[in-house]
Amino acid sequence: MEQAIYEELAVESRLEIEGLFNEIGKEFKGRADELIPMLQRVQRALGFLPEQALLEIARLTRLSTARVFGTATFYAQFRFQPVGRNVIRVCRGTACHVKGSDRILEDIKGHLQVAPGQMTRDGLFTIETVACFGSCALAPIMVVNDSVYGSLKRSRALKLLDEIRVREEGLLM
Amino acid sequence: MSTMIPATDRKKAGTMSLMINGKKIKALKGMTVLEAALGASVYIPTLCYDPDLKPYGACRLCLVEIEGMRGIVSSCTTPAVDGMVIRTDTPMVNLARRAALELILVNHHGDCLTCTKNQRCELQKVAQYLGIEQENLDKLRKGTQILPVDKSHPAFDRDHNKCLLCGRCVQACEEIAAVGAIDLAFRGYATKVSTFGDKPIHDSICVSCGECISRCPTGALVPKHYIQPTDHVKTICPYCGVGCSIYLGIRGNEIVDVQGAKESPVNKGGLCVKGRYGLDFVNHQDRLTRPLIRKEGVPKNVSTTDIHQIFREADWNEVLDRMAQDIGLTIDRHGPDAIGLLSSAKCTNEDNYLFQKFARAVLHTNNVDHCARLCHASTVAAALAAFGDGAMSNSISDIDQAEVLFVIGSNTTECHPIIGRRIKRAIKNNGAKLIVADPRRIELCDMAEIHLDHFPGTDVALLNGMMRQIVEENLHDQTFIAKRCEEFEPFLESLNGYDLKTVDAITGVAGEKIRQSGLLFGKAKKAIVLYGMGITQHTTGTDNVKAIANLLMLTGNLGRKGTGFSPLRGQNNVQGACDMGALPVVYPGYQRVDHPGVREKFEKAWGKNLNEKPGITITEMVQAAYEGQLKALYVMGENPMLSEPDLNHVREALARLELLIVQDIFLTETAQMADVILPATSFAEKDGTFTNTERRVQRVRKAIDPPGEARPDWEIIAEISKRLGYPMDYQSSAEIMDEIARLTPIYGGINHDRLGRGGLQWPCWDKKHTGTPILHKGQFTRGRGKFHVVLDRPPAELPTFAYPILLTTGRILEHWHTGSMSHRSHVLETLAPESRVEINPVDASRLGIVEGDVISLSSCRGAIQTKVKKTHRVRPGQAFMAFHWKEAPANRLTNPAFDLQAKIPEFKVSSVKAILTVLERAVEDNKFLTALAENPAGVLASYDLTPEHRKALVDGDIASLEKWVGPLEERLQMWLKVRLKQENISEK
Ligand code: SF4
Ligand code: SF4
Numbered sequence A: 001m002e003q004a005i006y007e008e009l010a011v012e013s014r015l016e017i018e019g020l021f022n023e024i025g026k027e028f029k030g031r032a033d034e035l036i037p038m039l040q041r042v043q044r045a046l047g048f049l050p051e052q053a054l055l056e057i058a059r060l061t062r063l064s065t066a067r068v069f070g071t072a073t074f075y076a077q078f079r080f081q082p083v084g085r086n087v088i089r090v091c092r093g094t095a096c097h098v099k100g101s102d103r104i105l106e107d108i109k110g111h112l113q114v115a116p117g118q119m120t121r122d123g124l125f126t127i128e129t130v131a132c133f134g135s136c137a138l139a140p141i142m143v144v145n146d147s148v149y150g151s152l153k154r155s156r157a158l159k160l161l162d163e164i165r166v167r168e169e170g171l172l173m
Numbered sequence B: 001m002s003t004m005i006p007a008t009d010r011k012k013a014g015t016m017s018l019m020i021n022g023k024k025i026k027a028l029k030g031m032t033v034l035e036a037a038l039g040a041s042v043y044i045p046t047l048c049y050d051p052d053l054k055p056y057g058a059c060r061l062c063l064v065e066i067e068g069m070r071g072i073v074s075s076c077t078t079p080a081v082d083g084m085v086i087r088t089d090t091p092m093v094n095l096a097r098r099a100a101l102e103l104i105l106v107n108h109h110g111d112c113l114t115c116t117k118n119q120r121c122e123l124q125k126v127a128q129y130l131g132i133e134q135e136n137l138d139k140l141r142k143g144t145q146i147l148p149v150d151k152s153h154p155a156f157d158r159d160h161n162k163c164l165l166c167g168r169c170v171q172a173c174e175e176i177a178a179v180g181a182i183d184l185a186f187r188g189y190a191t192k193v194s195t196f197g198d199k200p201i202h203d204s205i206c207v208s209c210g211e212c213i214s215r216c217p218t219g220a221l222v223p224k225h226y227i228q229p230t231d232h233v234k235t236i237c238p239y240c241g242v243g244c245s246i247y248l249g250i251r252g253n254e255i256v257d258v259q260g261a262k263e264s265p266v267n268k269g270g271l272c273v274k275g276r277y278g279l280d281f282v283n284h285q286d287r288l289t290r291p292l293i294r295k296e297g298v299p300k301n302v303s304t305t306d307i308h309q310i311f312r313e314a315d316w317n318e319v320l321d322r323m324a325q326d327i328g329l330t331i332d333r334h335g336p337d338a339i340g341l342l343s344s345a346k347c348t349n350e351d352n353y354l355f356q357k358f359a360r361a362v363l364h365t366n367n368v369d370h371c372a373r374l375c376h377a378s379t380v381a382a383a384l385a386a387f388g389d390g391a392m393s394n395s396i397s398d399i400d401q402a403e404v405l406f407v408i409g410s411n412t413t414e415c416h417p418i419i420g421r422r423i424k425r426a427i428k429n430n431g432a433k434l435i436v437a438d439p440r441r442i443e444l445c446d447m448a449e450i451h452l453d454h455f456p457g458t459d460v461a462l463l464n465g466m467m468r469q470i471v472e473e474n475l476h477d478q479t480f481i482a483k484r485c486e487e488f489e490p491f492l493e494s495l496n497g498y499d500l501k502t503v504d505a506i507t508g509v510a511g512e513k514i515r516q517s518g519l520l521f522g523k524a525k526k527a528i529v530l531y532g533m534g535i536t537q538h539t540t541g542t543d544n545v546k547a548i549a550n551l552l553m554l555t556g557n558l559g560r561k562g563t564g565f566s567p568l569r570g571q572n573n574v575q576g577a578c579d580m581g582a583l584p585v586v587y588p589g590y591q592r593v594d595h596p597g598v599r600e601k602f603e604k605a606w607g608k609n610l611n612e613k614p615g616i617t618i619t620e621m622v623q624a625a626y627e628g629q630l631k632a633l634y635v636m637g638e639n640p641m642l643s644e645p646d647l648n649h650v651r652e653a654l655a656r657l658e659l660l661i662v663q664d665i666f667l668t669e670t671a672q673m674a675d676v677i678l679p680a681t682s683f684a685e686k687d688g689t690f691t692n693t694e695r696r697v698q699r700v701r702k703a704i705d706p707p708g709e710a711r712p713d714w715e716i717i718a719e720i721s722k723r724l725g726y727p728m729d730y731q732s733s734a735e736i737m738d739e740i741a742r743l744t745p746i747y748g749g750i751n752h753d754r755l756g757r758g759g760l761q762w763p764c765w766d767k768k769h770t771g772t773p774i775l776h777k778g779q780f781t782r783g784r785g786k787f788h789v790v791l792d793r794p795p796a797e798l799p800t801f802a803y804p805i806l807l808t809t810g811r812i813l814e815h816w817h818t819g820s821m822s823h824r825s826h827v828l829e830t831l832a833p834e835s836r837v838e839i840n841p842v843d844a845s846r847l848g849i850v851e852g853d854v855i856s857l858s859s860c861r862g863a864i865q866t867k868v869k870k871t872h873r874v875r876p877g878q879a880f881m882a883f884h885w886k887e888a889p890a891n892r893l894t895n896p897a898f899d900l901q902a903k904i905p906e907f908k909v910s911s912v913k914a915i916l917t918v919l920e921r922a923v924e925d926n927k928f929l930t931a932l933a934e935n936p937a938g939v940l941a942s943y944d945l946t947p948e949h950r951k952a953l954v955d956g957d958i959a960s961l962e963k964w965v966g967p968l969e970e971r972l973q974m975w976l977k978v979r980l981k982q983e984n985i986s987e988k
């Protein structure tokens, strides 16, 4: 799990969170056992769990902030960074590693200027890493949203990203 | 009976017998199998078990076999049952334990020899007991990632690589400290103990209490600089009035470790950051080690801090002779009442007793007072009038029994941390309900049912409003009132004026909230009011306390367990200093100096004629010095140069004295003005007693030798006394206590040898008496409890156009009063290195101030500079600042106006204005800029500006403005831009 260290939130998302919690305040009683449903509710609304939201949940449930964070990070379903419109997953399993997936990852990181778990500034991409996709025969593997790209070459990986960008924004970096 | 029973309730439950390893043993019902075994001295290896914490069952080492149960079970989570047959050391058990241990060890990285915990590590101990095969470890060990050590905290390090995930730290933080700064986070191999957001501990809500550190079984949580002590001495924490018992770990002549005493009824082993990490001031190089005499001709108001330019060292004989001579001279010339004495709430009861005896018997004056004047004088005055006793009525432990806790004017978690956490635990574990009344949104508000954020200085109206609701709903305790109180009728009538609408208008709190709190408090069968300086430090301080007394009598919340009147006393021994008669109107035990019978008793005991005229208070002494009637002042362990209100005035007053004697452990701001300085001993270097906030007299024990020639306070007093012709031949402080006991009925049964385990709570009438945990049982000390009519009055100073911000002062967790101790503690000073004034973000943006800016705060009495902290804890229009910093002495601003009954100054309300310091400097010589700063829009209207200048202003065009007023600092430019934009200046 990548470290969930937060950056300062933009003002508009702060307002968004305030609005959301006005609703949550009405939907829930504020009991400690509502923690997970609340976390899910926030993730559904915002796509991830911003720091401010976790603090609000702690206040509502009267649980400690560390407990809320601990519980949230225990479940794979929760995210702590906003997610881009396209999620790029690079396999880090042994087979893929041997076939150079680490270099692919480095390339992508450099190209997009973000670390795994993070979203690009324009909200277009999030990169993630995966332990093993279970398709080692096709190593190295990269998954873009729901499409799997096997036996991937370095140059092809970056091209894929640019294609997406062109598709979504109509321009090249 | 097969459930677990908390340790405290077990005695009632009876005993049972078990078979362990073929031996029959007895155990208390409700114990776990592990507790039963440990109780019978049967060793069972454990790592996650801690007797203070709830069983967690994480480490799987405490496994045992129990007949009739399948497989092996963890003994720490299994309740013991009568007749159980248990085996703790079978091959099968040990095999399973070894497997569990190996899993722990493969994830444990670190070299034992370089580990701080080496030889004290519980993991080592368990591994030795079970025996571990290196081969198995190698097989299991995978290249796990080494995590960075969190070294962000000045007192301890967190090394996740040595963590067993036993959860003890998490539980300690949650269950004992009641903070919840850490928890287990992430999953699988990545699981670790984490703060919120996995930030360094220093950036978390951790309050640095060290409970987690003292419970970690391994080297994962360790103090930064650990030195193994060779000796342990039990004594009392010298900081606050909670009076926690501590064990000082000593090596050589140094305090190298501090542990809370588990057997203490006060803190049960717990400590706050000051007690645990703040005692290194004792060994600080700044300690005074030799007597000092002011050099001839050096004026009182010199600005240098180089002490060698001001003072010269002298030997004790010279200093004592000279003091005796000067004091004698003053008395001859001006009479005894030209001398004032400030005793000390930091010193022992024995020191205080002797000091006031010296004043009264040797100098023939009652002019002796101490800093209780500045904190709880109003409590003493009001509670004596209402109940007949000026102290906390019940014990700290009563908090656990109450249904409702009403905290008013006390930031308990910072100022009385160990009581603060008890309040939090009572809410969490016992379902107690909390009402907080405080102008600031203090930490406790997060757990409160209701937060009443009334305007400072409107407590009487608030309380009267609540009481009227109680009466309207018929929730008052009529039997209690009829049987035990008097003067109820006029009081009842006085509530008529306090309907919700009126009270809302005065206090700024919505009527509905006041009503709800009245109902909540009124319906509770057992309720406690806890309060601090937010109540007492007002010109209406005595009235505020009387209103609290009224509330408690009205609802019958006195004289029973789980109820009571709880003024939280500030200093470690402020209760004792009051008890010892370091007050101008009473001898020890609150026996009045103007009562002929009492005086006669003391005259006989001390063999001297005594002055019948009550003395003057600190506040009056300062004024008398200023006016020239008071010629000499002898200060023992106090620092009025930072603690008094209106410091500029105090400085001038002290400078006018003919003789100022200061006895202290450091060269305080007051000592810098002294003629003679006497080096005294700290709490760790002397024997004696302190009396805590719940009237518990506890033993203070000498742990190390004093530095250089420093001497215990009582010895110094005895030496001067001897030179003034009144020998005081005490062999020890215990002997002084025996004299106190003879003359002070409430201390009648106190004796050093009787204070062994938990001390004794006064009144303790004789040597057989076991002390009094609850006052006013059945009857009040004064007979009937007296209701007082109290009507609200506004504070002496209200915000004005020129001084629009209302400033309240107080303390923060990491520092202590004037800071002569806490600023000399490495950990405390690193945690809170500089002063910050708290202001609301709304005010900050109005003033163009950003976080961390240095601003000037001024009142009509003086000005200071300090950094800013923006926070919603204070309301708009209000500011809060602690008075710990000599660089930014908040008391230069405060109002010396005092309560007429108790003479306590109004530290809690003064009007100030705030301005960015760079701006202030810039405007000093530029009238236009001044006007611009105060009212940019007004400038456009009132100044006859050229169109060019006008345009520059409207556009915020700094370059043009600079041409006009001269170069502006960068921060100032930024400020101007923001300010001009905000005012929305436009050509109309
Ligand atoms: S020092 Fe105290 S507050 Fe901080 S993590 Fe440890 S137990 Fe919690
Ligand atoms: S840090 Fe220490 S106390 Fe906390 S879980 Fe790890 S080993 Fe246990």
Ligand code: SF4
Pocket (backbone or CB within 6 Å): B237, B238, B239, B240, B241, B242, B243, B244, B267, B271, B272, B273, B274, B275, B276, B416, B417, B418, B419
């Ligand atoms: S609560 Fe008070 S007495 Fe206890 S350790 Fe802290 S400062 Fe010392």
Ligand code: FES
Pocket (backbone or CB within 6 Å): A091, A092, A093, A094, A095, A096, A097, A131, A132, A133, A134, A135, A136, A139, A140, A141
């Ligand atoms: S290692 Fe990449 S799919 Fe298995």
Ligand code: FES
Pocket (backbone or CB within 6 Å): B045, B046, B047, B048, B049, B056, B057, B058, B059, B060, B061, B062, B074, B075, B076, B077
């Ligand atoms: S001590 Fe019982 S499981 Fe750890």
